[in-house]
Amino acid sequence: MLDEAKALDAADPLRAYRDQFDLPEGVIYLDGNSLGALPKRTRGRLQQVVDTEWGDGLIRSWNSADWIGTPQRIGAKIAPLIGAQSHEVIACDSVSVNLTKLIGAALKMRPGRTVILSEPGNFPTDLYMIQGLAGQGMAEQRLAHRDQIIEGLNEDVALLMLTHVHYKTGAMFDMAALTKAAHDAGALVLWDLSHSGGAVPVDLNECDADFAVGCGYKYLNGGPGAPAYAYVAERHHETFQQPITGWMGHARPFAFSDEYEPAEGVSRMLAGTPPILAMAALESGVELMAEIGMEPLVAKSRALSEFFRTAMAEHCPQMEPVSPAHPTQRGSQLSYYHPEAYAICQALIARGIIGDFRDPDVLRFGFAPAYVSFEDAGKAVAALKEILETGAWDRPEFKQRAAVT
Amino acid sequence: MLDEAKALDAADPLRAYRDQFDLPEGVIYLDGNSLGALPKRTRGRLQQVVDTEWGDGLIRSWNSADWIGTPQRIGAKIAPLIGAQSHEVIACDSVSVNLTKLIGAALKMRPGRTVILSEPGNFPTDLYMIQGLAGQGMAEQRLAHRDQIIEGLNEDVALLMLTHVHYKTGAMFDMAALTKAAHDAGALVLWDLSHSGGAVPVDLNECDADFAVGCGYKYLNGGPGAPAYAYVAERHHETFQQPITGWMGHARPFAFSDEYEPAEGVSRMLAGTPPILAMAALESGVELMAEIGMEPLVAKSRALSEFFRTAMAEHCPQMEPVSPAHPTQRGSQLSYYHPEAYAICQALIARGIIGDFRDPDVLRFGFAPAYVSFEDAGKAVAALKEILETGAWDRPEFKQRAAVT
Known part of the structure; x- marks a missing residue:
C-alpha cells in the first residue's frame, strides 16, 4: 500500500504545492475540511x-x-x-x-x-x-x-x-x-x-x-x-x-x-x-x-480519496463506510461509522494522525488536495488498522470528551 | 505652548505606556478614535x-x-x-x-x-x-x-x-x-x-x-x-x-x-x-x-483634550468649535467646523499630523489617552495655526477626495 502511495505521489502534479504549507513535523493532517493548514505565504x-x-x-x-x-x-x-x-x-x-x-x-x-x-x-x-x-x-x-x-x-x-x-x-x-x-x-x-x-x-x-x-x-x-x-x-x-x-x-x-x-x-x-x-x-x-486552479484540485481530491477508500475497504473492514462510494457523488472527505469512533479518533491523534469525530459515532477524514499526499493517506490507513486490530483505542484517556470534539 | 506641553508630559503618569505602541516616526496620530494604534505586544x-x-x-x-x-x-x-x-x-x-x-x-x-x-x-x-x-x-x-x-x-x-x-x-x-x-x-x-x-x-x-x-x-x-x-x-x-x-x-x-x-x-x-x-x-x-485601567485613562483624556481646546481657542480662532467645552460632557475628541475642513485635514496629513475629516465640513481630533502626548497636541495646534495663517491648505492636491474620507 505504501509503495503504491509513493508512486502516486511521485506522479502527482500538485506535489510541489505541499511545500507551500507549514505542516507540523510528524503530523498527518486529514482535517483540512474542518480547518485548513497554514500557507507559508500567509x-x-x-x-x-x-x-x-x-x-x-x-x-x-x-x-x-x-x-x-x-x-x-x-x-x-x-x-x-x-x-x-x-x-x-x-x-x-x-x-x-x-x-x-x-x-x-x-x-x-x-x-x-x-x-x-x-x-x-x-x-x-x-x-x-x-x-x-x-x-x-x-x-x-x-x-x-x-x-x-x-x-x-x-x-x-x-x-x-x-x-x-x-x-x-x-x-x-x-x-x-x-x-x-x-x-x-x-x-x-x-x-x-x-x-x-x-x-x-x-x-x-x-x-x-x-x-x-x-x-x-x-x-x-x-x-x-x-x-x-x-x-x-x-x-x-x-x-x-x-x-x-x-x-x-x-x-x-x-x-x-x-x-x-x-x-x-x-x-x-x-x-x-x-x-x-x-x-x-x-x-x-x-x-x-x-x-x-480547480481542475487539478478536483482530480487530486478524487484520486486521493479513492486511494484511501480502497485501502480502507481492504485493511479496515471494521469501519463501516458512510460516504458515497463514487467520487463524483461526494465531497473531498470520507466518513465511517464505528461505535467507538471517538476513542479511535483520539488514538489516531495520539499517533499524529488528525482526522475528526462527529457525534455520536462517525470518524471523518478530509483530503485537502493541495497538501495531503497519498503517503499520508496510506499511513493513516495503516495506523488505523493497527489501532483496530490491537484494540489500542480502548484506554480511558481516549474516551474523555473535550470541549470541542 | 510647547514648553507647557513638555512639562505636562513629564508629569503624566501614563507616559511610559506610549512606548507600548508602535507609532511611526514623524507622525502625530490624532485619529485613534477611528483606528487605534498598534500595541507592540500584538x-x-x-x-x-x-x-x-x-x-x-x-x-x-x-x-x-x-x-x-x-x-x-x-x-x-x-x-x-x-x-x-x-x-x-x-x-x-x-x-x-x-x-x-x-x-x-x-x-x-x-x-x-x-x-x-x-x-x-x-x-x-x-x-x-x-x-x-x-x-x-x-x-x-x-x-x-x-x-x-x-x-x-x-x-x-x-x-x-x-x-x-x-x-x-x-x-x-x-x-x-x-x-x-x-x-x-x-x-x-x-x-x-x-x-x-x-x-x-x-x-x-x-x-x-x-x-x-x-x-x-x-x-x-x-x-x-x-x-x-x-x-x-x-x-x-x-x-x-x-x-x-x-x-x-x-x-x-x-x-x-x-x-x-x-x-x-x-x-x-x-x-x-x-x-x-x-x-x-x-x-x-x-x-x-x-x-x-479606566481611571488614569479618563483623567489623561480630559487633561489632554482640555489642553488642546485651550490652545486652539488661542492660536486657531478661525476653527469653530463643535464639541462641548466641558470635558465631562464630551468624549475623548474635539471637532471643529471650517468650510475647507477637507483640504485642511489633507494639509495636516502632509505634515505628518493625522486627524480626520467628517463630511461635509468637520475636522475631528481624537485623543487616545494611552499614547498621545501633550507635545503631540501642542505640535498639532502649531501646525494648524501655520496652515491657516499661510493658506497652505489651498492646493489642488489637498482638495481631491479619496475613497475613504
Missing part, C-alpha cells in the same frame, strides 16, 4: 498588514493599502473556484450571518411565501438561522429528507436552502437538478458551499443558482474562523434587499447620510467594517487555491 | 497564534489554545472598562451585526411595541440597522433630536438606541438619565459605546442599561475592523432571544442537533465561528487597556 502577508499597513499606515491604509476594497477583491478571487463571475462574490462576516442576510432577501423576493425548505441533519447553523428568523415570525422551517426534497417544494416555499456537500457524510447534492426543481416550483435556491469550495467542482452560473454562501477556513485555508463568502447571481443585483444593512453596504458610506441606500450589486451584502487581519489571511489562502 | 501575540496555534496546533487549538473560549474571555476583560460584570460582555461580529441582534431581542421582549427611537445624525450604521429591520416589516424607526428624546418616548417605543458619545461632535449623553426615562416609558435601552469604551467613564450596571455594543478598533486598539463587543444585563440573561441564532450560540454546538437551544446568558449572542486572528489582536489591545 505569515509574511500578515506581518506586512500588521507592521506596514496598520503600524505605519494607520488609518491611511483604508485608501493606500486598499483595505476598503478587500471584500470585493477576495470575492473576485473566489469566484472562479465556484463558477461565478467576479462581481457576484464577496467576502464578509460568517456563514451564519450571511445565511440570515440571504434568507431575509429571499423572503422579500417571494412575498406571500414564508417557508424555507431544507433537510434534517443539515449543518446545524443552517437550520438554526431559519429557526432564528422563525422566532421573529418572519419564516417557517420545513425539513424534507434528501430523497423527498422535490415533493417538499410547493407554492409556500420561498427558498430551498441546502448544503451542497454534507458535512458529516460527504454526500453531494445534484446542484443543477435541485436548482431547476426549486425554480420550477417558483422558489429561490441558496447553496451552502462550506464543504465544497476549493475541493469539488461547483458551477453556480451553469446551475442557475440564486444565492450561495461558503466558508473561508476549510479548503480555502483562510485561517481559524476566517470570514465567509457570499454569492448573489447577477440577475438579482438590482432588486435583492438583505436585512442587515450596515454602513459598509451603503452606496456612499462616507457621506454619513441618515438614509440607507444600498450599494450596487453584491456589495450591499456588507454590514460592518471588515476584520482586515482575518481578511488578509483569507486572501492569502484564496490566492494560493486560485493559483493551483 | 505583533508577538499574532505570531504565536499563526505559527504555534494555527500552524502547529491546527484544529486541536480549539481546545488546547482555548480558541473556543475567546469571545467570553475577551468580553470579561472589556467588562471593567464599561462598568459591567464579566459574564455580561462578549466579543463577536461587528457593531452592525450586534445591533441587529439586540434590536431583534428588544422587539421580542416588548411585544406590541415596534418603534426603535434614536436621533437623526446618529452614526449611520445604527440608523441603517433599524431601517434594515423596518424593511422586513419588523420595526419602525422614530428619530427625535437629542433635546426632544424624552418627549419621543411613548408606549410604542420598544427600544431607545443611542450612541453614547457622538462620532462627529463628541457630545456625550447622560446615560443614567436617559436610561431611566426610557425605563419609565416601558422601553429598553441600547447604548452604542463605540466612541466611549476605553476613553470615557461608562458604568452600564450603575445606569441600569439593558444592552450595549461597542467597537474593538478604536480606543481598544484591536486592529483594523477588529470584532465588536456586546453587553446584555444579567437580568435579561434568562429571557432574551436574538434572531441570528448561529451554532456558536447554541447550548451544545458540538452535539450537532437540528434544534436550536440558546447557550446560557450572553453566550447566545454568538452566531458563526469567531475570526481567531482578529480576536487575538483584539484581546491583546484590550489587555493593554485593562492594565492601565
Whole structure:
C-alpha cells in the first residue's frame, strides 16, 4: 500500500504545492475540511498588514493599502473556484450571518411565501438561522429528507436552502437538478458551499443558482474562523434587499447620510467594517487555491480519496463506510461509522494522525488536495488498522470528551 | 505652548505606556478614535497564534489554545472598562451585526411595541440597522433630536438606541438619565459605546442599561475592523432571544442537533465561528487597556483634550468649535467646523499630523489617552495655526477626495 502511495505521489502534479504549507513535523493532517493548514505565504502577508499597513499606515491604509476594497477583491478571487463571475462574490462576516442576510432577501423576493425548505441533519447553523428568523415570525422551517426534497417544494416555499456537500457524510447534492426543481416550483435556491469550495467542482452560473454562501477556513485555508463568502447571481443585483444593512453596504458610506441606500450589486451584502487581519489571511489562502486552479484540485481530491477508500475497504473492514462510494457523488472527505469512533479518533491523534469525530459515532477524514499526499493517506490507513486490530483505542484517556470534539 | 506641553508630559503618569505602541516616526496620530494604534505586544501575540496555534496546533487549538473560549474571555476583560460584570460582555461580529441582534431581542421582549427611537445624525450604521429591520416589516424607526428624546418616548417605543458619545461632535449623553426615562416609558435601552469604551467613564450596571455594543478598533486598539463587543444585563440573561441564532450560540454546538437551544446568558449572542486572528489582536489591545485601567485613562483624556481646546481657542480662532467645552460632557475628541475642513485635514496629513475629516465640513481630533502626548497636541495646534495663517491648505492636491474620507 505504501509503495503504491509513493508512486502516486511521485506522479502527482500538485506535489510541489505541499511545500507551500507549514505542516507540523510528524503530523498527518486529514482535517483540512474542518480547518485548513497554514500557507507559508500567509505569515509574511500578515506581518506586512500588521507592521506596514496598520503600524505605519494607520488609518491611511483604508485608501493606500486598499483595505476598503478587500471584500470585493477576495470575492473576485473566489469566484472562479465556484463558477461565478467576479462581481457576484464577496467576502464578509460568517456563514451564519450571511445565511440570515440571504434568507431575509429571499423572503422579500417571494412575498406571500414564508417557508424555507431544507433537510434534517443539515449543518446545524443552517437550520438554526431559519429557526432564528422563525422566532421573529418572519419564516417557517420545513425539513424534507434528501430523497423527498422535490415533493417538499410547493407554492409556500420561498427558498430551498441546502448544503451542497454534507458535512458529516460527504454526500453531494445534484446542484443543477435541485436548482431547476426549486425554480420550477417558483422558489429561490441558496447553496451552502462550506464543504465544497476549493475541493469539488461547483458551477453556480451553469446551475442557475440564486444565492450561495461558503466558508473561508476549510479548503480555502483562510485561517481559524476566517470570514465567509457570499454569492448573489447577477440577475438579482438590482432588486435583492438583505436585512442587515450596515454602513459598509451603503452606496456612499462616507457621506454619513441618515438614509440607507444600498450599494450596487453584491456589495450591499456588507454590514460592518471588515476584520482586515482575518481578511488578509483569507486572501492569502484564496490566492494560493486560485493559483493551483480547480481542475487539478478536483482530480487530486478524487484520486486521493479513492486511494484511501480502497485501502480502507481492504485493511479496515471494521469501519463501516458512510460516504458515497463514487467520487463524483461526494465531497473531498470520507466518513465511517464505528461505535467507538471517538476513542479511535483520539488514538489516531495520539499517533499524529488528525482526522475528526462527529457525534455520536462517525470518524471523518478530509483530503485537502493541495497538501495531503497519498503517503499520508496510506499511513493513516495503516495506523488505523493497527489501532483496530490491537484494540489500542480502548484506554480511558481516549474516551474523555473535550470541549470541542 | 510647547514648553507647557513638555512639562505636562513629564508629569503624566501614563507616559511610559506610549512606548507600548508602535507609532511611526514623524507622525502625530490624532485619529485613534477611528483606528487605534498598534500595541507592540500584538505583533508577538499574532505570531504565536499563526505559527504555534494555527500552524502547529491546527484544529486541536480549539481546545488546547482555548480558541473556543475567546469571545467570553475577551468580553470579561472589556467588562471593567464599561462598568459591567464579566459574564455580561462578549466579543463577536461587528457593531452592525450586534445591533441587529439586540434590536431583534428588544422587539421580542416588548411585544406590541415596534418603534426603535434614536436621533437623526446618529452614526449611520445604527440608523441603517433599524431601517434594515423596518424593511422586513419588523420595526419602525422614530428619530427625535437629542433635546426632544424624552418627549419621543411613548408606549410604542420598544427600544431607545443611542450612541453614547457622538462620532462627529463628541457630545456625550447622560446615560443614567436617559436610561431611566426610557425605563419609565416601558422601553429598553441600547447604548452604542463605540466612541466611549476605553476613553470615557461608562458604568452600564450603575445606569441600569439593558444592552450595549461597542467597537474593538478604536480606543481598544484591536486592529483594523477588529470584532465588536456586546453587553446584555444579567437580568435579561434568562429571557432574551436574538434572531441570528448561529451554532456558536447554541447550548451544545458540538452535539450537532437540528434544534436550536440558546447557550446560557450572553453566550447566545454568538452566531458563526469567531475570526481567531482578529480576536487575538483584539484581546491583546484590550489587555493593554485593562492594565492601565479606566481611571488614569479618563483623567489623561480630559487633561489632554482640555489642553488642546485651550490652545486652539488661542492660536486657531478661525476653527469653530463643535464639541462641548466641558470635558465631562464630551468624549475623548474635539471637532471643529471650517468650510475647507477637507483640504485642511489633507494639509495636516502632509505634515505628518493625522486627524480626520467628517463630511461635509468637520475636522475631528481624537485623543487616545494611552499614547498621545501633550507635545503631540501642542505640535498639532502649531501646525494648524501655520496652515491657516499661510493658506497652505489651498492646493489642488489637498482638495481631491479619496475613497475613504
